[in-house]
Amino acid sequence: MSHRPTINASVSPKGTLETLSQREVAQLSEAGSGNLYQLFRQCVLAILNTGARIDNAKTILDAYRDFEVRIHQQDRGVRLELLNAPADAFVDGEMIAGTREMLFSALRDIVYTASELENQRVDLNSSAGITDYVFHLLRNARTLRAGVEPKIVVCWGGHSISTEEYKYTKKVGHELGLRNLDVCTGCGPGVMKGPMKGATIGHAKQRHHGGRYLGLTEPGIIAAEAPNPIVNELVILPDIEKRLEAFVRVGHGIIIFPGGVGTAEEFLYLLGILMHPDNQELPFPLLLTGPKSAAPYFEQLHAFVGATLGEAAQRRYRILIDDPAEVAREMAKGLKEVKQFRRERNDAFHFNWLLKIDERFQRPFDPTHENMAALQLTKDIPPHKLAANLRRAFSGIVAGNVKENGVRLIEEHGPYEIHGDHQVMKPLDDLLQAFVKQHRMKLPGGAAYKPCYRVVGSGA
16 A cells, blocks of 8 residues: 555544543553554544545555554543544544544444443343344434434445446435435445435435435444445444344345445345245335346346245345336335334334344354354255355455455465355355456455455365
8 A cells, every 4th residue: 555644633522422431531542451442443544544445454554553543531521632644534634524523433332332241231142132232332323313204225235346336326326315315335435435425416406404324334344444425424333243233223225236245245134134934024125226237247146046045035125227216216115115014013213123133143253264164055954044154154255355354364374165065055156256257356456356265065
C-alpha cells in the first residue's frame, strides 16, 4: 500500500456517548485490557480509511502501524486523541462530520458489547438469549424505532463488482428511494454503497427527509470494508452471526445483487432460515437482481441451490434481470404483505420476533483448518441444516480472503480443505471456480487470486 499523509488530531463526540465511566476508559486504554483497545483501534482505523480501495485488513493495519487512539475522560466529556491518523478523514484540519459520527458509533457499540457480556442477564447459551442480545445491541444503537411501518430493504452483494453492476445497484436504489423505502447494507463499497447512493437521489426528488441508510458490520469485516460515507446509522455487531441475525431481524425484505463468496454466505444463511418448518408461512420478500450481463451469475447460483438444497429452496426467492423499477415494485408489494402479517399476529414492525432462527445459524463459527475440514456437507441431512454448513464453508473462505486472522492462518498452514460427498462438492466447486473466473473474489486491478481453499470430493 502506498504511503498516505497522516495527521494528529483531537476529536469530541456530538450528540452521542458524551461520557464514559473511568472503568470503561481503563478497559479501552492500551494499558488496560489490551484486546479491547486493539479491537477499537482496528475499527477506528477502518472508519478513518473510508473511501480507500483496499479489501485486506492486514494491509491496512500494516500500513498504519504508528496509528494510535487515546481516550480521555474530561469534565466536559469524552475526547479521542488520534496520532498518525489518515489525513483523508479531515478537511482543513477538521474531521468530516459523518466520519466523526461513525467513529463514536464504534466506541458506543464496543463499550456496550463489552458491558453486556459482563452482565449476568445475557444468556448466550440459548437461541432466545442470543436473539435478546442482538435486540439489546440494536436498541442501544437507537436503530429500533417502534411504530414505523415496515420499509427497511436490506441489500446484499459484492464489494468487488463491475462498473455496470455498480450502476445497476444505484438504479435500483433510486427506485426504492422514489417509493420512500430505506436501505440497509453491510455499509462498505460496491453493492453496499450503490443502493444507498441511488436512494439519496430518490428521497431528494420526493422531498423525503430523514431517509435511513443503515450499515451493519462487525470487527473482522469493517477493517477490510470501511464504511461508505453515505451511511448515517452505523452499528458494529460483535461477530458475523450476530450481524446476519441483525439483518434479518431489522430488515423487512432483502435484495441480492451480484457478488462472491460473502454474498453466497448471506444468501445461504437466509435460505436456511426460511426453509425451517416454523417459517414456512412467514412472508419475507427475497429478490435476486442484476443487469443483463449478470444473468449467467444468477443462473449458476440458482442451479447450485437446486442441486444442493432442492426446489423448495428455489421457490423462496424470485430472480429479476435488468428491471430496477419492477424490483422496487415487487419489494413494495412484498412489504405490504409483511405489514399485514405482523399486524395480524401482533408482531413488532421494528424487530422480527416471529422469525425462527436455529442455533446452527447463531453460533459463531471459528474458521480453523480443523473446523473447515469437519463440516458435514452431505445430502443425507435436512436441507436447512445443509444450508447452515454451506454457509459456514463460505464464511471460512471469506475469512481466508480478507479477514486478518484468516489471512494469517492461510499464510501459516496453507489452504483450507473442504470435504463432502460428490453431490454437494461438485456444484460447490463449479460455483467457486466461476467466482474466480469472474474476478469476484478480489478487487479489480489487484494481484491474481490465489485460492485459500481446496475442495475435496468434487471428482467422480
